[in-house]
Amino acid sequence: MDIETLRSRDPDHWMTAAAIRTLTLDAVAAAKSGHSGMPMGMADVATVLWSKHLRFDAAHPNWPDRDRFILSAGHGSMLLYSLLYLSGDPEITLDEIRNFRQLGSRTAGHPENFLAQGIETTTGPLGQGLAMSVGFAIAEESLRARFGKKLMDHHTYVIAGDGCLMEGVSQEAITLAGRQQLGRLIAFWDNNSITIDGALDIADRTDQPKRFEAAGWHVQEIDGHDPAAIDAAIEAAKKDPRPSMIACETHIALGHAAQDTSKGHGALTDGQQLLDAKELYGWSYGPFEIPQEIKETWEAFGRRGAGEREAWEERLAAASASRQAEFRRSFAGEAPKKLSATIKALKKQTSETAPKVATRKASENVLEVVNPVMPETLGGSADLTGSNNTKTADLGVFDIEERKGRYVYYGIREHGMAAAMNGMALHGGIRPYGGTFMCFTDYARPAMRLAALQQVPTVFVMTHDSIGLGEDGPTHQPIEHLAISRATPNTLVFRPADTVETAEAWEIALTQTSTPSVLSLTRQGLPTVRTDHKTKNLSAQGAYVLADATGKRQAIILATGSEVSVALDAREALEAEGIGTRVVSMPCWELFAQQDEAYRKRVLPAGPVRVGVEAACGMGWDRWLCGERGKAQRAAFVGMEGFGASAPAEELFGHFGITAEAVAERVKSLL
């Protein structure tokens, strides 16, 4: 690539974009780590986008109707930090740029949405940004339908690299976007033909434009260093009713000695090569130095949308009080006031009628009363609607011609669904939930982790949560999946025992603002164990005494979900033999761990033997069975030791010894 030609083609553009390239070089050199090549390759695309198209007001990075900019190729974080700093973001200062990748800085190695408001998403695990962008675009369509074009009318832009496009989740994302014809979604492919292992060709020869066309996208192919072509392509993309992919042919590490090599992907820290690149750019300034006129040019880009934002604020202020309140409430992630009363009423009714239902059905019953009072919910399932019980009567289906529909048929795309939900939650205004089988936590894992890391309250409705699934067998029977979710930081894992606990779990999940929830629900019917109505949300304490010993307390049985009724049956048998037995229901370990020591000791006093029962692997149970570390505790766990098997569910519980008899025997063996 002849840099002279590029410089002379549009000298103003060149220097404006060079600010990104040089900041990147300086920051990576200072950090002695990072990824230089991508920001240097995509600087032209980003400059044209931010200077001419992106609807934003740098001083107000949280304006709800801004265009969203998502850097799916998150290793190129210096591209984003440069754009934010240059355009006048209040949080990404030059000091932050200087502290790139250092402890306590907002400029982490990969963009972290919780470190600065201007960072829309956490990216780095490849493909996630692209998959989340689909959720952003769905959120915009849904909110435009709900609040009107005056309050919601923007685009979602995403930059994806070869890595993003090779990850399987990208296929789920682009086919979902294609099916839904998300015309406001515009993706730039950084087509630089380089990966870490070498030329892209050694691992991939996919015809990406053809692939996107096959998914129903509008595709353009351009020179990613030609500002006029970039501008025209964005213009055309905005006009086309399909989601758009702009394949941008670029040179990684443009102008550096490492240009067009896999070395250029990583940290370019050689001092002389850095100076050589700057000279080639015609950039005569020192490290981290941005000449005033270039900074002013960028700041003008950052103010370009200020008028639009102000006009938008006026339109919001002109809306009816209730409409304003509803808009603000939805974007604040506040649950409606009616939610609590709705949940309480359902709990009361359930305690009285004591139905025997599967908790997946209980979940549907909860959603039937919640969805009408919570217009911000957007439900869905990865092709298991009738099994996950995620669709309620009033939702309607979200589709090309019906954006008011609040139910998404995600198709067989667990990973894409989970990532899209994260995107919706990050966008704001939407409270997404979606279902699949608990076992397919595996498929959704990378996005479920990112929900936790990004601090978004996505709700994962995971049904068929044990060998109680029955005949479908071990491929579909979760064993380790509760442990997987519980091991993940900042995640609430609920395994409710009946409709009452399911209602409580939903109430907690729907009032979170920065923590995702996993609802682990049964396929099989369960009796109501909470027949004594309490308005208080007992699940909010994580664990509580469901039934106490009648005489001297000799044993405590701890259980979750479908095994709570097993524990109650075991207790009955033990009590009949004069063995005073307490049953503790533990619908949410994480919330129990957050309680003060006094409460935890009240629920789990030292002394009585303890038996835990859960139709899953025992990983993590010792924490509750061994008691506070340092105290003797005779204890045992009744659960699964290996994979399940294919057979009717009742037979499996007997086969694997997860029965009231077995639990009672274990208690007695410890006494």
Next chain:
Amino acid sequence: MDIETLRSRDPDHWMTAAAIRTLTLDAVAAAKSGHSGMPMGMADVATVLWSKHLRFDAAHPNWPDRDRFILSAGHGSMLLYSLLYLSGDPEITLDEIRNFRQLGSRTAGHPENFLAQGIETTTGPLGQGLAMSVGFAIAEESLRARFGKKLMDHHTYVIAGDGCLMEGVSQEAITLAGRQQLGRLIAFWDNNSITIDGALDIADRTDQPKRFEAAGWHVQEIDGHDPAAIDAAIEAAKKDPRPSMIACETHIALGHAAQDTSKGHGALTDGQQLLDAKELYGWSYGPFEIPQEIKETWEAFGRRGAGEREAWEERLAAASASRQAEFRRSFAGEAPKKLSATIKALKKQTSETAPKVATRKASENVLEVVNPVMPETLGGSADLTGSNNTKTADLGVFDIEERKGRYVYYGIREHGMAAAMNGMALHGGIRPYGGTFMCFTDYARPAMRLAALQQVPTVFVMTHDSIGLGEDGPTHQPIEHLAISRATPNTLVFRPADTVETAEAWEIALTQTSTPSVLSLTRQGLPTVRTDHKTKNLSAQGAYVLADATGKRQAIILATGSEVSVALDAREALEAEGIGTRVVSMPCWELFAQQDEAYRKRVLPAGPVRVGVEAACGMGWDRWLCGERGKAQRAAFVGMEGFGASAPAEELFGHFGITAEAVAERVKSLL
């Protein structure tokens, strides 16, 4: 679809295929659960394939050079069981068909490879079979290059449904197969336009033929109920040098009242509708009744390859003794005799030179000596070759023109890589290993679980295994991933502390025959802790005393991997203060748990306080810290409480308090 037309088009074929359809209807009706529609829809394709093309000898389902048949749409398991039973498989008898989905039967809800030799793979989690088929095809290419066409010369056939093609992993699989031009791989797409939630159209409008073409595949579109068209398409597919996709337009639940509906996907159990379907088929036989002439026709198909197999056996017998032995050894999954001595020599040398290296580099050093003596290894990385240290000098690159290469550039396809490795291991003759970052266990999860469930010794080389990764930050820093792998049944998780333990871990992993291994390796350099050479593989006991207390034993510090040297430093500080401290290295929990109680108590005697240290979440540690349940144990854990952060690694260990000082302090606070 007019059944009359189909029947009259080729009456013999029709009745042969009808045997599959009726067995499926009968088995699902008897089980009152299962999936009827797919076997009924794909019976024609399967019949043509098995009767005219599939190279197999039903009586010898383990013939190494058979064609492989993989049912990626595993819910249609009755298709496979019907084919096996009808063609004369020795294990899938009529009794097994009658016991479909019952406890103890070989005919589980989804095909389980460990229940019958004729079942090549465990499928059910969608897309896995397709992704594994790529590994089967790579294995065949590699072994053909190694042993010659006389001993290895077959095809891999796979049936995939819409669900398989919507799962992201399918994209990783087909682009990898396309890049490698795996011409012996032939995929049938069951194009029936139906999913569980309804018409496929509600969730997907992807142009699948175009998508496969974009990935470099040969594509044909046919009527999946036309035997002549099926035959011709397979013929053409075999001739084309590209991997082939045959889009078979079919009718789900053909001929049943539920045909072409999502209801037809599931269990069709209505008695009258079953009889109506059989009548429409012209099938006048009772439940599970196959008329003799049809059974004989099928058994003739099952014997069709007997001559080829015998000729193959003769060719093998005619090969040199060493060649035969090498072939048999590779397929038996036996490690070469030299492996043990090679590992011992490396251990001895390491103990003497005591290098400070990262365990990822240690792993490379092990592979440098192992790969030359173990020609069945096939390595690779998901675009992190230089970081995972998975490529050794002698391997060569597996590519279209160089099938002898033993290193695969998998591209940014962690999931596809893991599934492909499972396929290779299932194929036999290959010992696959592949690397990515430990954090991307998340992407590979569904395949890693299937490795464990399928009982194959795949080796997952997971580097950058903690906050020691440094500046890349929390998206790349594993926290819960050790717990995830340890919670998975039938999985060995190794976190070696130095080169010696890394060599021991590799030795154990490479001698497994039915258990996958996860190697959790550091980015950062670690001192050699095993400076005292022992020929015995101490890691094989899972945990062992690395350094004992010099005086009275007051504390035991338990650690893994990079924290073993932290524990040793803490011990030194404590001993200097007169606090007798033992350090236990625990490279593999699972193997320690398998030791007898006497050994476990010798390593972890009751009495001394215990502190565990691992730069990961604490999930599962209580098992070792609380001691045998029922014994008092003062204990603490030093590790991670939440996600990591972006900063230089050394700073992070200090920031999160995972230091020798902190460990020593914790010990003292417990005394």
